[in-house]
Amino acid sequence: MRFTAFAAIAILLTPLPAMAQQREAKKPDLIVAISVDQFSADLFQEYRQHFTGGFKRLTDGVVFPSGYQSHAATETCPGHSTILTGDHPSRTGIIANHWIDLHAAREDKNVYCAEDETVPGSNSDDYTVSDKHLKVPTLGERMKKANPATRVVSVAGKDRAAVMMGGHDVDELWWWDGKQFTSYANRKAPAAVTRANAAVAQQIATAQAPLPLSPFCERHSQAIPVGDGKSVGTGRFARAAGDAGAFRISPEFDGAVLALAAGLIQDMQLGKGKTTDIIDIGASATDYVGHTYGTEGSEMCLQLMSLDRDLGDFFDFLDSTGVDYVVVLTADHGGNDLPERENMHGIPDAKRVTGSISTKTIGKAVADELGLSENPLHGSGVGDIWVDPSLTPGMRDKVIEAAAKRYRADPQVAAAFTRDEIMATPISHGPPEQWSLIERARASYDPQRSGDLLVALKPRITPIIDPTHGSVATHGSIWGYDRRVPILFWRKGMAGYEQPLGVETVDIMPSLAALIDLPLAPGEVDGRCLDLDPGPASTCPAK
Structure with a gap:
């Protein structure tokens, strides 16, 4: 399915005079960095043979089918923070989508990764978008500084995708706020955004009929009951007129984002100046579909087939500009299907977490054991857990020890690491597929923001207790299905190759920097340059 706003925006584009300038031929005119939210290596492998559009084009380039978001916190914000900084979350400071700051001045101690929590009257749900929590520069910032x-x-x-890939110094930064594409306060909308919003509003106002199923997608169409009369797996994205929520959880959404990107490229004449430009694109619909319906039903099949076609249209548009562009496409994290379908598909040990590991349950037990009047633990019970900072140092140590012991004894828990254990672990520079669990935790750990404990569930345990309201499936685990993502590079004339061994998303930024001769000092970032030349020559700097 092609999103009609893409065509509408293309029609409304105002031709601008060409601004092509002489530049060294070896440098690309434009870098196009695309993140497909929740596009796991498993999905790439499953659908690869069926792609005929944009994904197919990318597989003719340099293919790393086993890229890694190496860290433990496989969520949207940390993952996006690695792609164009070259750094793990331990350096970017983006340890999760949300974390707890018990010293925050406001009543709500939850902090959203892309907010400014010092804004009066704000909270982690009603926030002002900000880049303040990102501690390191992005590739775009480095390019602009040079x-x-x-x-x-x-x-x-998503706002967090746009912010974490764009960074602190951007010419244009836009995200979908649920009703329209928006940006920071007092930023004037360029014509491309105005056109895109008008086209999207018209699209939402028009009802969407059920999408047709190809024979391949028909095979994925099977109703999976999840309780209380709810089932998933047979959806076809029918949408009532005016339903903006359903629009966001559909293939239409990514089409709108790509259409906006095309409009900005043409209006701004990106890639036609005296130096290389960069555009970062966050396609979020795959994640919304994965959470709402899981990864193995008709819904995901329709989503990925549509995105493949939309990417093909987008690349055709880029071809028409005459710009020499290089594309990198990856994902912020992988994802896992809902356990109810996994049980039916040969994985009998897949299950949902129980409430036994919640901080309410564990914290009450610890408080009773140590004679405390209040629960000393904060957090969900999975991932980071914070201990009440008002306790004496000695009591905090006792709480951490008691809580870790209880978590480790729970049959759902694979590991519970303390702050001291994590900080004593060096950052790994070995193959990401060989990292130990605590090395994965260390790559996510920022001592200024992370918790006093980090709890990791055993594999195939979904941290959603009740799937009858909201999400049925998710990501965020320390395991391979959430860490592994494809990393694909393409440029016209590139002699492609495929490397099945593990590389990291932090390797993307230094690899792109090398293509434009942007120097990086040894150790300046966590990633390394990937040689994109299949022969004896190298695209990386000489050592």
């Missing part, structure tokens, strides 16, 4: 003529653009379905 040459202020560089244009940096970031567009995404």
Whole structure:
């Protein structure tokens, strides 16, 4: 399915005079960095033979089918923070989508990764979008610092994706707020955004009929009961007129984001200046579909087949500009299907977490054991857990020890690491597929923001107790199905190759930096340059 706004925006584009300038031929005119939210290596492998559009084109380039978001916190914000910084969350400071700051001045101690929590009256649900929590520069920032003529653009379905890939110094940064594409306060909408919002509003106002199923997608169409009369697996994205929520959880959404990106590229004449420009694109619909319906039903099949076609249209548009562009496509994290379907498909040990590991349950037991009047633990019970900072140092140590012991004894828990254990672990620089669990935890750990404990569930345990309301499936675990993502590079004339061994998303930024001769000092970032030349020559700097 092609999103009609893409065509509408293309029609409304105002031709601008060409601004092509002489530049060294070996450098690309434009870097196009695309993140497909929750596009796991497993999904890439499953659908690869069926792609005929944009994904198919990318598989003719340099393919790393086993890329890794190496860290433990496989969530949207940390994952996006690695892609164009070259750093793990331990350096970017983006340890999760949300974390707890018990010293925050406001009543709500939850902090959203892309907010400014010091704004009066704000909370982690009603927030002001900000880049303040990202501690390191992005590739676009480095490019602009090296040459202020560089244009940096970031567009995404989620604010945190746009912010974490764009960084602190952008020319245009836009995300979907549930009703329209928006940006920071007092930023004037360029014509491309105005056109996109008008086209999307018209699209939402028009009802969407059920999408047709190809024979391949028909095979995925099977109703999976999840309780209370709810089932998933046979959806076809029928949508009532005016339903913006359903629009966001559909293939239409990514089409809108790509259409906006195309409009900004053409209006701004990206890639036609004196230096290389960059546009970052966050396609978020795959994640919304994965959470709402799981990864193995008709819904995901329709989503990925549509995105493949939309990416093909987008690349055709880029071809028409005459710009020499390089594309990298990856994901912020992988994902796992709902356990009810996994049970039916040969995985009998897949299950949902129980409430026994919640901080309410564990914290009460610890408080009773140590004679405390209040629960000393904060957090969900999975991932980071914070201990009440008002306790004496000695009592905090006792709480951490008692809580860790109880978590480790729970049959759902694979590991519970303390702050001291994690900080004593060096950052690994070995193959990401060989990292120990605590090395994965260390790559996510920022001592200023992370918890006093980190709890990891055993594999195939979904941290959603009740699937009858909201999400049925998720990601965020320390395991391979959430860590493994494809990393695909493409440029016209590139002699492609495929490397099945593990590389990391932090390797993307230094690899792109090398293509534009942007120097990085040894150890300046966590990632390394990936040689994109299949022969004896190298695209990486000489050592």
